[in-house]
Amino acid sequence: MEPGQFVVGWVVLGTTLPLAAMCWLTYRHSHTPGSRGLRITLAGFLCWNVVSGLLILRPTTTTFSALWGVHLFAANLAAIGWAVMVLEYTRRRRLEIGYRGWGLLFAIPICTQLLYATNTWHHLVVQPTSSVTAAGVLEIDHGGWFYVHAIYNYGVLVAGTAILLVGDLVRSAGIHRRQTFVLLAGMVIAIGASVGFLVPLPLPSYVDPAPFGFLLTGSIWTYAVFRHQLFNLVPVARRTAVETIPDAMIAIDVNGVVVDLNGAAMDLFDATKADIGSEARVFFGQYPSLLERFSREREFDAEISVVDDGVVRHFSVTVTPVDYGGPGVGTIVILRDVTSLKSRQQELALLQRLFSRVLRHNLRTDLQYIRGYAEEIADEADREDVVSHAETIVERADELERTSQKARRIEGVIGTEDEHTVFDLESLLERCVDDLESSYPGVDVRLANVESIWVRAHPELGSAVENLLENAAVHAEVAAPRVDVSVATAGSDHDAAVGRDGVLAGRDGTSADRDGADADGDDAGATREAIELTVADDGPGIPLDELEALRSRREAPLEHGSGAGLWLTDWVIEKSGGDLSFEVTDDGTVATVTLPVATDVPE
Helix, strand or coil: CCCCHHHHHHHHHHCHHHHHHHHHHHHHCCCCCCHHHHHHHHHHHHHHHHHHHHHHHCCCHHHHHHHHHHHHHHHHHHHHHHHHHHHHHHHCCCCCCHHHHHHHHCHHHHHHHHHHHCHHHHCCCECCCCEECCCCCEECCECHHHHHHHHHHHHHHHHHHHHHHHHHHCCCCHHHHHHHHHHHHHHHHHHHHHHHHCCCCCCCCCCCCHHHHHHHHHHHHHHHHHHCCHHHHCCCCCCCCCCCCCCEEEEEECCCEEEEECHHHHHHHCCCHHHCCCEHHHHCCCCHHHHHHHHHCCCEEEEEEEEECCEEEEEEEEEEEECCCCCCCEEEEEEEECHHHHHHHHHHHHHHHHHHHHHHHHHHHHHHHHHHHHHHHHHHCCCHHHHHHHHHHHHHHHHHHHHHHHHHHHHHHHCCCCCCEEEEHHHHHHHHHHHHHHHCCCCEEEEECCCCCEEEECCCHHHHHHHHHHHHHHCCCCCCCEEEEEEEECCCCCCCCECCCCCECCCCCEEEEHHHCCCCCCCCCCCCCEEEEEEEECCCCCCHHHHHHHHHCCCCCCCCCHHHHHHHHHHHHHHCCCEEEEEEECCEEEEEEEEEECCCCCC
């Protein structure tokens, strides 16, 4: 044994310890994308280094005969693992290879093992002239099949490398290109280190650089896969998603340098791929408001306006930090052109102001004139039919005035967001019932099971309840209409309305609720997370077209003002976080309102 051979042999065996740890890591985290191909490659590296170390320490024909087949199979594992890893990386998903696929991949390796096992008969893998020199160094004469084995291995390696080069490196940019370089760098190191297996190198004959190259390659790939989540960070379907979305997307690293941008960003900033690597303060120079905000914060949502060729354009800007592989590794800036949306919003705001002015002033003023003239006609007229017609005009003018008031309230409700107030439901119902009885003396209103319950709802809850009661009274077709009002805990046995005969009325008739929501709720019991307010009448029922309009949220004709009231009620209940449903039966209509119980009750 030559001087230093003992030391080199043990150093080579020492490289198997970190490789074994890497194999164990890939096994423990087999769900991590890319770990399967890496595990196969690391297993090949591990087997190769074990055999190399033993052959250096004990270079005998016995050792060679026992382990050389493992050496050959290790080379196959490394090549096949590389190919699998590259394919999963470029296709962004785990491959379903199947038995047939694995069989094709391992066809040559299996043939090599069979031929090596029977090598003494044909010497296709190793020639009988192979021997151990006097210095204790193996000198191997390869047979013809060995070169088939070598061509297969290097063919698989070259094919995987070509897929990576052609399929990704040429068309990638930014972080994705750097990831591809990491894979290629490891492959170059491994191939370069294994060249000594085929051609002589100016090194001692017992020194094989392959084990050290394999250790370095395995370390680079393992670090990339598990520390920087190489396969998780690749942009999923980048060419079909990021490059085709209309939003401008820019990736910026922690040093404030642009590392990637898509086609929309190039169009918006009049940039090219050459601008990758420029500083963000230069790249965003034409957007001073964005640059000023970006220099202070790395996470925000904002709107900016810029002048482009004399035209004002509006953008919604979202800046989000990237924390993959560690905190704050970069920032993603997305700009969405909202110019058309902004214009529509401005048009809608103008329309709302115009609508509000017409309802608040013009219509109200004209109705007062109409009502005043009609009253004078009624006072001065001698004929009864003229007086009757004049009184009808007054009644219709009052109805139009009420409808305009409801429309103004609808406008106010739509313009509010998350504005809630706490109500004592008992006091609110008593007030609404008193107002109804004052306006419609012939209506018989009955309250049942009403106690002091506090609910959290939109400030216009009183208007919504008044509309439900008024709707029941106005459209009744009997001389003395009856309206039953009750309150129950949502989901309890008393969640039906009190019927005309004082018993619980069934709900087997036609029903409608917004978006098919279940107004009964699931929160039963004493916790009272929600309550149900039920209003039942004995009228003809709400027209189905109006109920369908509420369910589907489409515009429908408003008959006698009831439609405006129903829309107001529906929006108020929705803004309150509750549900509104209707049951139309032969006995009349049952309206059920579910509201959340207030937790912060005033003392």
